[in-house]
Amino acid sequence: MGSCGFEVTVVFCLYFGVFVLGSKYSKELNEPVNDSADEKTEFRISKLNQIWEKAHRLEFSAVKLSELHSDLKLQEKDELNWKKLKAEGLDEDGEKEAKLRRNLNVILARYEMDGKKDPKHLETNFLQDHDGMDSDVYNDPKLDKLWIKAKSSGKFSETELENLRREFKHHKEKLQEYQILMDTISRTEEIHKNVINPAEHVVKQDVLHDKHTELKEKFQSIKHGFERLRKLSHQGFDTESEFKEPRVIELWEMAQRSNFTTKELESLKEELQHFEVKVEKHQHYKEQLEISHQKLKHVEALGDKEHLSRNKEKHTMLSEKTKELGYKVKKFMQDLTNRISRGGLQHNEL
Numbered sequence: 018m019g020s021c022g023f024e025v026t027v028v029f030c031l032y033f034g035v036f037v038l039g040s041k042y043s044k045e046l047n048e049p050v051n052d053s054a055d056e057k058t059e060f061r062i063s064k065l066n067q068i069w070e071k072a073h074r075l076e077f078s079a080v081k082l083s084e085l086h087s088d089l090k091l092q093e094k095d096e097l098n099w100k101k102l103k104a105e106g107l108d109e110d111g112e113k114e115a116k117l118r119r120n121l122n123v124i125l126a127r128y129e130m131d132g133k134k135d136p137k138h139l140e141t142n143f144l145q146d147h148d149g150m151d152s153d154v155y156n157d158p159k160l161d162k163l164w165i166k167a168k169s170s171g172k173f174s175e176t177e178l179e180n181l182r183r184e185f186k187h188h189k190e191k192l193q194e195y196q197i198l199m200d201t202i203s204r205t206e207e208i209h210k211n212v213i214n215p216a217e218h219v220v221k222q223d224v225l226h227d228k229h230t231e232l233k234e235k236f237q238s239i240k241h242g243f244e245r246l247r248k249l250s251h252q253g254f255d256t257e258s259e260f261k262e263p264r265v266i267e268l269w270e271m272a273q274r275s276n277f278t279t280k281e282l283e284s285l286k287e288e289l290q291h292f293e294v295k296v297e298k299h300q301h302y303k304e305q306l307e308i309s310h311q312k313l314k315h316v317e318a319l320g321d322k323e324h325l326s327r328n329k330e331k332h333t334m335l336s337e338k339t340k341e342l343g344y345k346v347k348k349f350m351q352d353l354t355n356r357i358s359r360g361g362l363q364h365n366e367l
Contacts, residue, residue, distance in 0.1 A: 059086075060089060060090075060093050061093060061097065062093055062096055062097075064121075065089045065092060065093055068085075068089060068124075068125070068130065069085070069086070069089060071130060072085050072128070072130070075130075077128075078307070078310065079306050079307065079309070079310040079332070079336060080303050080306055080307050080310070080339070081128070082336075083303065083306060083336060083339040083340045083343055084303075084343060085124075085128055086340045086343070086344075087340060087343030087344040087346075087347050088124045088127070088347065089124070090340075090344045091344060091347050091348055091351065092117070092120060092121055092124060094348070095117055095120070096117055099113055099114060099117055112227075115201070119197055119198065119201055122197050123190075123193055123194050123197055126193045126197065127190055127193060157192075159243070160185065160188070160189075160246070163246055163247060163250045164185065164250075166250045166251075167181055167249065167250040170250070170253075172253040173253060173254075177253070177254055180254070180261065180263075181249060183263055184245070184246060184249065184263040185246065187242070187263045187264060187267070188239070188242045188243065188246060191235065191238060191239050191242060192239060194235060195232070195235045195236065195239055198228065198231060198232050198235060199232060201228065202225065202228045202229065202232060234358075238267070238271070241267075241270060242267065245266070245270075259286065260289060260290075260293055261293070262293050262296045262297065264296065264350055265289050265292060265293045265296060268289060268292075268350075268353055268354065268357060269285075269286070269289055271354075271357055272285050272357050275357060285357075288353070289353075292346075292349055292350075292353070295342065295345065295346055295349070296346055298342060299339070299342040299343055299345075299346050302335060302338055302339040302342055303339055303343075305335055306332075306335045306336060306339045309328070309331055309332045309335050310332065312328055313325075313328045313329065313332050316328050
């Protein structure tokens with residue numbers, strides 16, 4: 018990737034699954050930040066710092082910032098690992114790099130930072146937790162119908178309704194990933210039509226085959242997820258279910274559909290139980306962070322310097338802990354999903 022200057026205004030777009038800053042995906046924006054710089058930076062990659070700074074300018078809530086931070090930390094880890102692979106010549110076809118760009122596009126879409134005010138297909142306008150963007154209207158008619166039915170049924174307690182909202186959020190994220198992958202495949206096929214070299218033609222066919230396989234798997238996951246939401250809207254939560262957290266439930270159902278032995282499933286169940294405790298702990302810290310954020314705003318308005326100092330200290334502690342737990346949960350989710358997909362259950366520390 019060649020070096021180039023870029024405009025002051027940061028432009029985000031989806032094109033061949035590429036994240037663009039200024040006029041192109043430039044080398045400078047992907048190089049690790051100089052640690053000797055006077056100004057402390059949050060991330061080691063420039064473009065991730067620009068996203069983080071933009072989130073602050075947009076005044077994301079404390080909880081939303083902590084979630085974004087976890088996603089960007091995971092992206093940073095993956096990109097730095099990729100740089101090592103590339104240096105060793107292990108990404109000659111550029112597929113790993115393309116997947117990283119696609120993952121970043123998913124993050125931008127998730128936090129509505131992709132420049133699309135009303136993204137067709139992607140946006141379900143999910144009722145988000147604690148970020149000031151609550152809405153009971155969905156752009157997806159099927160999800161809208163399910164939500165209205167569930168909310169008006171009277172069968173959900175306040176806690177259960179909050180859990181259901183998180184189920185819908187998780188489903189929305191899967192829809193975003195699916196749509197971005199589908200757009201990538203469509204554009205790859207357009208390029209494929211113009212290939213002249215026969216050898217390159219074979220490579221492109223292999224790449225397309227892999228992408229179509231991944232797309233099919235994501236579609237099946239979305240299909241199963243929607244069926245689960247439909248069942249929940251009609252019947253409510255199953256009190257005898259193995260797990261409560263939507264991400265954990267999805268992993269467990271994914272494993273049960275795979276070819277694991279009874280012993281392997283028992284081992285995975287124990288691992289998922291451990292994971293669910295971490296997810297619940299992360300959720301608890303997010304709730305405490307939101308309470309702390311609201312209290313801090315109240316104390317700031319009163320102008321009480323002594324209380325303000327104490328509240329800022331507590332808020333900072335909660336923010337850092339929430340970011341740390343969020344990263345661990347998302348990294349474990351990523352690792353375990355990959356392991357289940359590969360059919361390998363080697364132990365992984367959380």
